[in-house]
Amino acid sequence: MLEERAYGKDLDDLRAKLGLDRPIYIQYFEWLGRVVRGQLGESLWTKRPVIEELARRLPVSLELGLMALGFSISLALPIGILAAIRQDSASDYIARSLAILGLSVPGFWIATLVVLLPAIWWGWSPPIQFTEWSVDRWAHVSQFILPAVILGIASAAAVMRLTRAMLLDVLRQDYVRTAWAKGVGERAVVLKHSLKNALIPVVTVLGIQVAQILGGTVIFETIFGLPGMGRFLFDAINQRDYPVIQGVNLLIVSVVVLMNLTVDAFYAYLDPRIRY
Amino acid sequence: MANRIETLAPPSTSGAVLRERAAGPPALTTLWRFCRRKPLGAVGGLIVLAMILMAVLAPWIAHYTYDETIRGARMKPPGAQFWMGTDNLGRDIWSRVVYGARISVTVGFGAVLIAQALASAIGITSGYFGGKYDICVQRVVDAWQSFPFLIVILSVMAVLGPGLLNVTLALGAVGAANASRIIRGTTISVTQNVYVESARALGAGHLRIMVRHILPNVAATIIVLATIGLGAFILAESALSFLGFGVPPPYPSWGGMLSGSGRAFFLDAPWIAIYPGLAISLAVFGFNMLGDALRDVLDPRLRGTGGRVR
Numbered sequence: 001m002l003e004e005r006a007y008g009k010d011l012d013d014l015r016a017k018l019g020l021d022r023p024i025y026i027q028y029f030e031w032l033g034r035v036v037r038g039q040l041g042e043s044l045w046t047k048r049p050v051i052e053e054l055a056r057r058l059p060v061s062l063e064l065g066l067m068a069l070g071f072s073i074s075l076a077l078p079i080g081i082l083a084a085i086r087q088d089s090a091s092d093y094i095a096r097s098l099a100i101l102g103l104s105v106p107g108f109w110i111a112t113l114v115v116l117l118p119a120i121w122w123g124w125s126p127p128i129q130f131t132e133w134s135v136d137r138w139a140h141v142s143q144f145i146l147p148a149v150i151l152g153i154a155s156a157a158a159v160m161r162l163t164r165a166m167l168l169d170v171l172r173q174d175y176v177r178t179a180w181a182k183g184v185g186e187r188a189v190v191l192k193h194s195l196k197n198a199l200i201p202v203v204t205v206l207g208i209q210v211a212q213i214l215g216g217t218v219i220f221e222t223i224f225g226l227p228g229m230g231r232f233l234f235d236a237i238n239q240r241d242y243p244v245i246q247g248v249n250l251l252i253v254s255v256v257v258l259m260n261l262t263v264d265a266f267y268a269y270l271d272p273r274i275r276y
Numbered sequence: 277m278a279n280r281i282e283t284l285a286p287p288s289t290s291g292a293v294l295r296e297r298a299a300g301p302p303a304l305t306t307l308w309r310f311c312r313r314k315p316l317g318a319v320g321g322l323i324v325l326a327m328i329l330m331a332v333l334a335p336w337i338a339h340y341t342y343d344e345t346i347r348g349a350r351m352k353p354p355g356a357q358f359w360m361g362t363d364n365l366g367r368d369i370w371s372r373v374v375y376g377a378r379i380s381v382t383v384g385f386g387a388v389l390i391a392q393a394l395a396s397a398i399g400i401t402s403g404y405f406g407g408k409y410d411i412c413v414q415r416v417v418d419a420w421q422s423f424p425f426l427i428v429i430l431s432v433m434a435v436l437g438p439g440l441l442n443v444t445l446a447l448g449a450v451g452a453a454n455a456s457r458i459i460r461g462t463t464i465s466v467t468q469n470v471y472v473e474s475a476r477a478l479g480a481g482h483l484r485i486m487v488r489h490i491l492p493n494v495a496a497t498i499i500v501l502a503t504i505g506l507g508a509f510i511l512a513e514s515a516l517s518f519l520g521f522g523v524p525p526p527y528p529s530w531g532g533m534l535s536g537s538g539r540a541f542f543l544d545a546p547w548i549a550i551y552p553g554l555a556i557s558l559a560v561f562g563f564n565m566l567g568d569a570l571r572d573v574l575d576p577r578l579r580g581t582g583g584r585v586r
Binding site for chain 1: 316421422423424425426427430431433434507511514515518519520521531534539542543546549550553556557560561564565568
């Protein structure tokens with residue numbers, strides 16, 4: 001913010017202007033006070049208010065995150081259920097091996113290959129320019145599909161493993177045997193009697209998955225050139241833009257806390273014994 | 277008839293020795309049984325072993341050193357001389373992958389050591405003392421867990437700056453939260469046991485009970501968490517290095533080899549992008565398989581946990 005070899009007086013002035021000459025705890029409370037009033041400061045780099053920038057970028061990350069989460073759930077639940085009711089069958093083994101593979105292969109590598117290989121084989125590559133919703137809806141949605149799918153793989157693997165394990169646990173319980181004995185069909189035993197109880201821990205993990213997916217946006221927004229919060233954070237860290245780093249962290253943690261609150265509320269619906 | 281009497285007779289010492297010899301030393305027997313019961317886990321163990329050997333013996337396995345630029349060998353495809361090809365600076369990728377194992381192993385084991393030590397200290401005290409202490413500590417762990425892993429690590433690395441030691445410290449500190457929660461759970465169930473009560477009746481202090489009586493009984497949990505954690509930390513290190521906040525070049529971190537200046541040359545030399553990623557995937561796959569199998573054998577209660585560091 002100053003020239004390389006700034007003079008003592010200028011340095012002191014800047015420190016006073018940024019409030020760096022006061023004790024850390026005072027600085028913290030001042031920051032807290034500004035946050036309460038909705039001021040997150042301005043970027044040291046672009047001089048624009050952080051909150052404006054965040055408002056513009058949050059929807060991009062949310063869109064990416066929600067699509068990844070949706071993909072993850074719609075892939076993980078059916079496969080997890082199938083693997084549990086056909087335990088130790090070939091499909092169970094395949095599903096479990098794929099899940100471990102999904103947890104092991106780094107997403108940024110898949111993303112790199114997904115961009116690279118089609119380019120080598122067919123000369124096709126994903127668009128680099130970001131398209132707004134208002135300009136072209138289909139182009140806007142389609143540019144999220146690839147990153148969302150890759151971002152969702154790891155989370156799908158984790159959710160699938162948990163769904164399978166929990167469903168297996170529930171399927172061995174007495175009330176399920178009673179249901180079988182009554183002559184209830186497989187579909188009803190699994191989907192109506194067992195699944196709801198098995199899903200309780202899965203819902204908790206979904207809350208954690210949201211945090212993971214938000215973290216993953218840093219990588220995927222950078223690779224696929226999406227102007228979201230993750231990319232914003234990445235650039236800010238590279239430029240040592242501390243107000244932006246603080247702002248993004250605050251926002252992300254707020255989203256995570258909100259998500260966990262929703263998960264807790266959803267608990268009460270799944271398990272009526274829990275009341276707050 | 278005579279045969280029958282012999283088998284009914286009390287086993288003589290020589291018979292016992294014979295039987296034991298047939299089964300081999302106990303450690304080998306256990307290992308053999310593990311391989312028979314968990315073939316996938318054994319494969320994982322082999323991968324892990326190979327990776328550790330590669331890290332230790334890197335100078336003998338690699339054909340060149342990791343930063344040696346070979347004249348006239350820029351972006352050569354994989355072949356007899358360069359098993360995985362060369363990169364845009366004319367460095368042998370196989371050698372860099374071999375040396376990269378050192379970084380992954382160092383960061384992985386270092387971070388796991390820090391994380392498990394921290395997690396054990398927090399988890400065991402929290403589960404053992406319970407009460408207000410437990411409630412306070414667990415709320416801190418709650419907050420600690422709710423931060424997205426990569427975001428915290430990135431922010432920490434922004435303050436600390438890149439480097440091998442910093443990555444290890446940051447990963448270890450941030451990765452401990454999840455493990456501490458699981459260790460706490462195991463501790464609570466172990467603390468209910470009668471032998472803990474009798475140790476207390478004999479006048480053993482808190483520290484002695486925790487270290488001598490509880491720690492050995494949660495060790496299985498810690499080992500399983502450490503194995504799965506190793507894979508997760510290696511993955512996290514590669515992601516950090518990929519983003520440029522991990523181990524700085526020219527050190528050949530597998531994640532770092534996929535980023536930086538090399539990216540511009542991927543189209544002409546895709547092997548630069550393929551092999552380091554393959555190495556990461558294989559290593560993490562090995563640790564996950566081994567961890568899964570160990571968990572089933574040592575501590576089936578943990579089923580459904582694990583995977584990535586959360």
